[in-house]
Amino acid sequence: MxxxxxxxxxxxxxxxxxxxxxxxxxxxxxxxxxxxxxxxxxxxxxxxxLPFGPQVCEIAADSVHSYDALHLEIEIQPDIPADLFDAVVTMSVVSNEDPLSQLSFHLAGCTIDSILADGEAVAYSAAGELVTITFDNPPPLGDTVDVTVVYSGLLRGNNYFGGMIYSSTNDVLYTFGEPYTTRYWLACYDLPFDKVTSRVTVIMDSEYRVLSNGVRTEEVEIAPGVTRTVWDNPDPISTYLISLAAHPYAVIDGGTGGENDIPVSFWAYRPDSAQAAYEFGRTAEMIDVFEGLFGPYPFNKYDQAMAPIFNGWGAMEHQTATTYGYRLVEYGGRTFESIVAHELGHQWWGDMxxxxxxxxxxxxxxxxxxxxxxxxxxxxxxxxxxxxxxxxxxxxxxxxxxxxxxxxxxxxxxxxxxxxxxxxxxxxxxxxxxxxxxxxxxxxxxxxxxxxxxxxxxxxxxxxxxxxxxxxxxxxxxxxxxQAGYPIYHFSNLVPRLQGDGTYTASLELYQSQTNAPIFTIPLPLKFFTSGRDTLVRVEVAPERTQTLNITGLEFSPTWMSYDPEQWILALADVTEVAEGGEGVPRSFVLSSPWPNPFNAETSLEISLPRRGEWSVDVFDLLGRRVARLADGVQAPGVHRVLWRPDAGTSSGVYWIRVIAPGGEATRRVVLLK
Ligand SMILES: [Zn+2]
CATH class of the missing domain: 1.10.390.10 (Neutral Protease Domain 2)
Structure with missing residues (x-):
């Protein structure tokens, strides 16, 4: 929906x-x-x-009740001028008790004429939305009994969100039952887990084309101007997904989709036929795409019928027979094709x-x-x-x-x-x-x-x-x-360090500031950069509000990071402090003395940067000639170690290492002994 x-x-x-x-x-x-x-x-x-009244609260249900509903034989005869419908519904059920002395089912807002068990009248009582019958001959465990309910009900106006609805403006008769309003038109065990097979027979004025679940097995004029339409649904269905929609529809062939050539049709208001053919036009292709992702389309056909459901702005995934708001079609431009996809997706997820x-x-x-x-x-x-x-x-x-x-x-x-x-x-x-x-x-x-x-x-x-x-x-x-909510991540203080094996590690502070929500531990995709290079790392997160993330095995000293560049995580994130200097970021520029000094193979310095910015680290000889560039580009705040490993042609002597960085510049003297 x-x-x-x-x-x-x-x-x-x-x-x-x-x-x-x-x-x-x-x-x-x-x-x-x-x-x-x-x-x-x-x-x-x-x-x-609150369209449904207090019954919405009936969330809890047992997966087992005193009987198992197998099949619903549904015959509906709408009387539109009278705003009424007559119904004869036979539930075939198997007893789960030995014997099943009473049986309860849902029916609300309707007037019961009679109830029969295997053709014999039985006593019943109604309370709230439940009708309870008492068997004269209780069926033993495992026996099947047919309970037939003869009743009539009201066609509701389009301002209702449940039951059987007739919109005079649109001249559409349709049903809506999620979560608990199928019982306003259909006598059944109206909780989603007890699926049934179904056959829907509708007898009404021949100007209407009637759509329901499954495959149409009959559409015949049984009297002048009166047509009987029968839809057989062989696949298990939850009662909230049983539907009918009737209107003088134009039925448009939408081709076939999927490996089993599932027939697709669009049931359009006649003036909207061309628009509907366009708006629904990629349904068969969608079936192909979804089969590739979800597996075979699970039913034997797929129809979509325009109706004033949710005043024309909503849709409902009735099994094989989606009801689709007419305004979504009339809006045009495939603006709401996402809803076509949503309801088709439900055929697997919700219906199957x-x-x-x-x-x-x-x-x-x-x-x-x-x-x-x-x-x-x-x-x-x-x-x-x-x-x-x-x-x-x-x-x-x-x-x-x-x-x-x-x-x-x-x-x-x-x-x-x-x-x-x-x-x-x-x-x-x-x-x-x-x-x-x-x-x-x-x-x-x-x-x-x-x-x-x-x-x-x-x-x-x-x-x-x-x-x-x-x-x-x-x-x-x-x-x-x-649990509820989502994470709010704050990253700060990216500090890279050179390791003995030539790789880099980086530490990064993470603070989760969400309240009324758990600490989230989903690993985070973080991308680390230096000039011209980057790497995407999945970083483990501990169940702690504040923590230091340790990233190892980097092949370069990262100067910057971006959080979730491919948009995998539902969160808010703040990475500005990585640049601006959070807790632990040096307060001022500091250049350490080189160590070792004098040196033979290599020496290094630590450079503390209070903020992000351009920097350079160069080595000059006594004549002022630059002999090496050790670092440049943009560097993050933090303490950085820079290594000088002179090449073989560099002669012994005194050199100056000069650092220009955000917050200051400084020079250190170093002696190379070969
Ligand atoms: Zn939905």
Whole structure:
């Protein structure tokens, strides 16, 4: 699922600019949905955060309940003029108890006509959103029973975010059920882990084309002006992903994608047909790209249908049948192609592998958001970094202005918050950095294959990634998933030193200033420079707020460093103190006496620099002729050792070593004895 706020729309629109400029962040007062009501639509941006009522809090769920739902046979007959629908739903379930004396399922806001068990009427009671039936003949453990519920419900207006919705303005009938509103139109066990197969039959006015999950097996006029459409879905599906969308759609052939030639179609408002064909036009190519990264597309077709979902500014990854906000199409220019990628990514992450409970919603939204970035990466490196930058900006905006919370089990109002989506994408990006591309994508595919058509937890995902990489990822998941926030790094006092073997070490002070967050231990990519040379080093970080990083094996004396030049880490970082002189940086320029002196093979001096700048170290003979240059270019503050190893042609005698550097200049006398 993806819905846009003004902030994220700005970020999306600013992608090409983010390389060089930071998008303006609007004040909280305008951070509401960007859509304005169309005539006849009521719109309440304030309802965004609590659209579902208290049932959102029903995060906890057992993976085992008294029965296992196998299949849903769903027949819906909408009556649009009356704002009603009639439904006959048969749940095939297997008893997990011996015997199963009672059975509870979800149904809310509907009027029950009758309930049958294997064709016989049974007694039932309703409380809240649960309906409980009491069997006259309780099925024993392992027996299958068909429970048929005959009921009617309300078509809700487009200002609702759940149930079965009819927008008169758009003339679209559609459903929305995440996390817990499928029960407002469908009698079912409405928690995500108990997947079913499904068949959706819709009987309605023939002017509508009806889309649902799976493959259409029937579309016939059964009476003048009345058509029955049947969609068979043979693949396990979570109830929140069961959907229908109906409108006088133009159905556009989008070609085929993937190694199994998955058919792709776009269900467009007729006046928007050409625009939709363009906006969705690269879907088949996206399937190819994602198959290369995630493994085979897991279902037998992929459709996208325009609807006024989230007032036209959002989308929902209904299994094989994404519902896509019409305004995202009409905006044009493939501005929101990232949402096409996001919802397609969900077909693997969320649909093929679902969350055991919505406490694990990161497995859906962080992954779909990263899929969106991976599509951008397929297009260009700058597009990729633009997406990741916009994710970082959105997350830090939410973190600064709304709430800091962990990715695992977020507060109900932030189930679809920026930390889940945007920080969530960054967490995957950092895992990719830790594991390397080969292991990262192998781990993703291992996770996908292991839990395909079922449900998973974040812990199980961690296990798959550890198996693929051989890494212990406990501290990574603890810091980034189970705790909140992000690191703020301050680097200072880069001090290189020459070692006996001719290599250099460097020490660097690191201070993490974040509060209400853990100390982060992800190794840091640091790039060290001297004039004309550089090297990228992965530096281990200890779980300490203040520490000295020790970098060894450098082939040159670094004069400067840059933090995370390839943008792998979600953090704020301050490297200015490396130049400006933090704690431990010399207060003034000091040149030591050479040692040894006199010398034969080599001698050295220590030079203390209070700040970064141009320097030179030269050797002159008594006639003032320069015989060697020992150092030049830009040097960092710190204490530097400079070595003079005269070549064979240098004769015995007295020489002067002259240092010109920020903060001063000085000369030392040295005697070479051959
Ligand atoms: Zn999503």
């Amino acid at each position: 993806k819905r846009f706020t003004r902030m994220t729309i700005l970020a999306a629109l600013c992608v090409p600019l983010l390389i060089t400029a930071t998008s303006a962040i609007p004040p909280p007062s305008v951070r509401a949905l960007a859509g304005t009501p169309l005539p006849g639509e009521r719109w309440d941006p304030g309802s965004m955060r 592998v679902g969350p055991l409970t919505f406490a694990h919603i990161w497995l859906n939204e962080g992954f779909a958001s990263y899929a969106d970035a991976l599509w951008a990466e397929h297009l260009s490196s700058s597009a990729f970094h633009g997406r990741m930058s916009s994710f970082r900006d959105s997350y830090m905006y939410e973190d600064n202005n709304e709430l800091r919370y962990p990715i695992y089990d977020p507060p109900p109002n932030f189930l679809f918050g920026s930390a889940i989506y945007d920080k969530g994408a960054w967490v995957l990006h950092m895992l990719r950095y830790l594991m390397g591309d080969d292991d990262f994508f192998a781990g993703l595919q291992l996770y996908g294959q292991t839990y395909a058509y079922g449900s998973a937890t974040i812990d199980e995902f961690q296990g798959a990634m550890e198996l693929a990489s051989g890494l212990d990822l406990d501290s990574f998941f603890d810091e980034w998933i189970y």
